[in-house]
Amino acid sequence: MAARYGRRTLVCEMDAKGALANAFDVGPLEFEPTEVAPNLHAMAMNTEDSLREYLRLFVRIPFLGRIGPLASTFDFVADAAPGVKEILGVGKLCWEVRERNYDLVVVDAEASGHIVSQIGAARVIADLVQVGLVRDQTQWMLDILDDPMRTGVAVVTTPEEMPVTETIELLARLRAETGAHAAAVIANRVLPAVFNRREQSIVDRLDDAMALLVDAVGPGACTVLAAARLTESRRSTGATHLDRLRNWIADSDDVVDGLPIITVPELFARASGPRVVSLVADALTDELDPEPIGRSAGGKRHE
Amino acid sequence: MNDLDNLLASREMILVAGSGGVGKTTIAAALGIAAASRQKGRVLVLTVDPARRLATALGLDEFGNTPTRIDPAAFSDAGVKVRGEMWVAMLDTKAGWDELITRHAPDAGIRDAVLANPLYENITNRFVHSHEYLAMEQLHDLHARGDFDLVIVDTPPSRNALSILDAPGRMVEFFGSRLLRWLTVPYRSRLFTMASKPFYQVADRVLGSRFLQDIADFFVLFQAMEGGFVRRAREVEALLVDPRTAFVVVTTLETAPSHEARFLARSLVERHMCLGAIVANRVLPEELAGGEAADSAAALLEQASGSLAASIAKQLDVPVKHVRAVLTQIASRFDDVALVAARESDRRSELAAMAPTMVSVPWLEGDIHDLAGLGRLAGYLRNP
Numbered sequence: 172m173a174a175r176y177g178r179r180t181l182v183c184e185m186d187a188k189g190a191l192a193n194a195f196d197v198g199p200l201e202f203e204p205t206e207v208a209p210n211l212h213a214m215a216m217n218t219e220d221s222l223r224e225y226l227r228l229f230v231r232i233p234f235l236g237r238i239g240p241l242a243s244t245f246d247f248v249a250d251a252a253p254g255v256k257e258i259l260g261v262g263k264l265c266w267e268v269r270e271r272n273y274d275l276v277v278v279d280a281e282a283s284g285h286i287v288s289q290i291g292a293a294r295v296i297a298d299l300v301q302v303g304l305v306r307d308q309t310q311w312m313l314d315i316l317d318d319p320m321r322t323g324v325a326v327v328t329t330p331e332e333m334p335v336t337e338t339i340e341l342l343a344r345l346r347a348e349t350g351a352h353a354a355a356v357i358a359n360r361v362l363p364a365v366f367n368r369r370e371q372s373i374v375d376r377l378d379d380a381m382a383l384l385v386d387a388v389g390p391g392a393c394t395v396l397a398a399a400r401l402t403e404s405r406r407s408t409g410a411t412h413l414d415r416l417r418n419w420i421a422d423s424d425d426v427v428d429g430l431p432i433i434t435v436p437e438l439f440a441r442a443s444g445p446r447v448v449s450l451v452a453d454a455l456t457d458e459l460d461p462e463p464i465g466r467s468a469g470g471k472r473h474e
Numbered sequence: 475m476n477d478l479d480n481l482l483a484s485r486e487m488i489l490v491a492g493s494g495g496v497g498k499t500t501i502a503a504a505l506g507i508a509a510a511s512r513q514k515g516r517v518l519v520l521t522v523d524p525a526r527r528l529a530t531a532l533g534l535d536e537f538g539n540t541p542t543r544i545d546p547a548a549f550s551d552a553g554v555k556v557r558g559e560m561w562v563a564m565l566d567t568k569a570g571w572d573e574l575i576t577r578h579a580p581d582a583g584i585r586d587a588v589l590a591n592p593l594y595e596n597i598t599n600r601f602v603h604s605h606e607y608l609a610m611e612q613l614h615d616l617h618a619r620g621d622f623d624l625v626i627v628d629t630p631p632s633r634n635a636l637s638i639l640d641a642p643g644r645m646v647e648f649f650g651s652r653l654l655r656w657l658t659v660p661y662r663s664r665l666f667t668m669a670s671k672p673f674y675q676v677a678d679r680v681l682g683s684r685f686l687q688d689i690a691d692f693f694v695l696f697q698a699m700e701g702g703f704v705r706r707a708r709e710v711e712a713l714l715v716d717p718r719t720a721f722v723v724v725t726t727l728e729t730a731p732s733h734e735a736r737f738l739a740r741s742l743v744e745r746h747m748c749l750g751a752i753v754a755n756r757v758l759p760e761e762l763a764g765g766e767a768a769d770s771a772a773a774l775l776e777q778a779s780g781s782l783a784a785s786i787a788k789q790l791d792v793p794v795k796h797v798r799a800v801l802t803q804i805a806s807r808f809d810d811v812a813l814v815a816a817r818e819s820d821r822r823s824e825l826a827a828m829a830p831t832m833v834s835v836p837w838l839e840g841d842i843h844d845l846a847g848l849g850r851l852a853g854y855l856r857n858p
Binding site for chain 1: 490494495527730758759761762764766767768769770771773774777780786789790792796797799800803804805807808810812813814837841848
């Protein structure tokens with residue numbers, strides 16, 4: 172959506188699962204960004220490449236040829252030492268923001284359990300590492316991550332029990348453990364209400380008229396009615412969970428208060444690929460009604 | 475004959491795997507009830523239950539690391555017939571690690587030094603897929619103690635389902651790694667080595683020698699426990715391919731979870747682990763995708779504004795315009811649902827080809843929040 176509005180945008184996938192490449196229907200994405208649509212660049216995070224770039228930019232290692240074994244050994248440090256892997260990923264993205272290479276950096280972050288460690292990595296490092304280059308590098312990242320004008324976390328959920336519960340936990344943890352600010356909750360795949368209350372009471376009583384229906388439209392009438400009821404039941408269950416989220420947001424203190432919940436309707440289309448990306452972008456555009464180009468500030472958005 | 479029922483009777487350990495949000499925890503609990511309804515004996519469900527909802531559904535305020543028995547009276551109150559005992563325990567990573575350290579530490583001094591190390595909590599929370607390893611480790615422990623006839627493990631949600639399969643191997647690999655060896659050589663000789671190896675110079679510059687030293691101190695302590703840890707991790711690894719163990723992969727028939735389930739099923743086969751069954755959860759009724767329903771929906775759309783609406787309105791004694799609106803909506807929305815059902819049916823056959831048993835659980839009204847609901851679900855699992 173941002174790219175359609177003319178903003179130079181980078182989308183980065185953090186978990187290397189290839190879903191982003193699928194979404195744009197391009198080959199495997201690499202660390203080096205690829206332009207997948209006008210103004211829209213996509214990349215996949217990779218700790219080794221990030222380390223390579225980091226060393227080149229900050230440590231000015233002269234022996235790049237020997238970095239292969241170095242990086243694989245470093246991988247073990249990164250696995251063992253808290254926050255090292257995360258900081259390399261987040262650091263790369265903050266670097267793109269600082270250098271203003273893009274108007275907007277969108278990060279498809281890891282699952283909600285991991286994102287707090289990603290965003291919080293800079294702080295963990297600052298606490299744990301007393302000296303050294305990594306420590307020196309954390310402050311400017313924190314400046315970017317903690318600035319609500321530059322970084323916003325968009326928490327994506329679906330109207331189901333677990334996702335809503337995880338969203339609530341994530342919002343609470345973001346506030347407690349990081350300096351980052353939640354910008355919005357996006358509720359995806361929301362079913363629209365089909366019947367008003369009066370109509371619903373008719374739907375509930377249609378069994379009494381089943382003989383008439385079957386006579387008129389055939390034996391499949393029961394299934395057709397069952398489908399309508401199933402959809403309605405799913406919708407109302409989902410609505411209950413979204414209400415729970417809405418109430419939680421309303422009841423929490425001023426940091427999360429007023430956090431918008433943006434809804435994207437269930438599309439009944441294929442669940443991946445450029446077509447769906449385009450439809451969701453349409454839905455978001457309708458919902459957000461963005462200002463024309465050039466008005467909003469450059470920023471960075473997670474997830 | 476139902477193979478899932480037989481699986482519950484013949485195996486001693488069942489690992490329930492799948493991507494997050496597909497109802498894995500609920501299915502694991504329902505499998506436990508199914509096993510307890512099938513026959514006598516003691517069944518334990520070891521869960522991660524991030525939402526703490528399972529405890530409520532089971533009628534418990536909360537449950538922890540220690541197995542808790544579900545009150546038989548609670549089952550009979552809910553109208554669920556069980557012949558065996560059902561126990562539940564919660565996977566507690568922190569407590570689990572403390573227990574491991576206590577078990578493997580050669581003496582009290584090392585044990586206390588590790589437990590008090592400031593990096594300990596941080597590292598155990600993060601490294602080598604700590605949660606997954608702990609789940610495997612606790613399974614091994616419970617199985618070895620011999621208190622239960624069947625242990626069902628609800629595996630922790632992870633971004634990559636494979637990490638649970640590879641966790642014990644990675645633990646072994648970690649102890650043998652060059653990094654650990656380097657970190658744990660005495661500081662003085664490391665200084666000497668460092669001078670000759672550019673890597674150490676870089677690592678030192680990037681991370682700071684103080685930080686490296688902190689890590690090193692921790693791992694020197696940790697290495698004292700290497701023997702016990704490695705032996706244990708190998709035992710846990712062996713348990714995964716043991717013929718008494720089977721995996722049940724849970725998924726919905728949506729794109730991403732079923733993709734993950736297929737990947738997981740293939741990976742299990744590659745690793746010579748036993749895929750016992752695939753459970754497709756929250757499935758739409760298959761007849762929604764059928765031609766009969768589609769024909770009726772099309773006919774309904776045509777007749778919604780005609781005499782049909784009038785006669786229904788008369789029978790129900792409601793205004794005809796509301797009936798028209800209702801019938802039109804029902805008919806025109808049908809295609810959306812039918813499309814999803816058709817796609818689900820397609821994925822179901824793909825998945826069914828990958829496992830000896832495939833069970834579909836229908837989307838039950840609302841979420842399951844009590845023992846009766848779990849009992850119904852167990853019924854579907856036993857007699858789909």
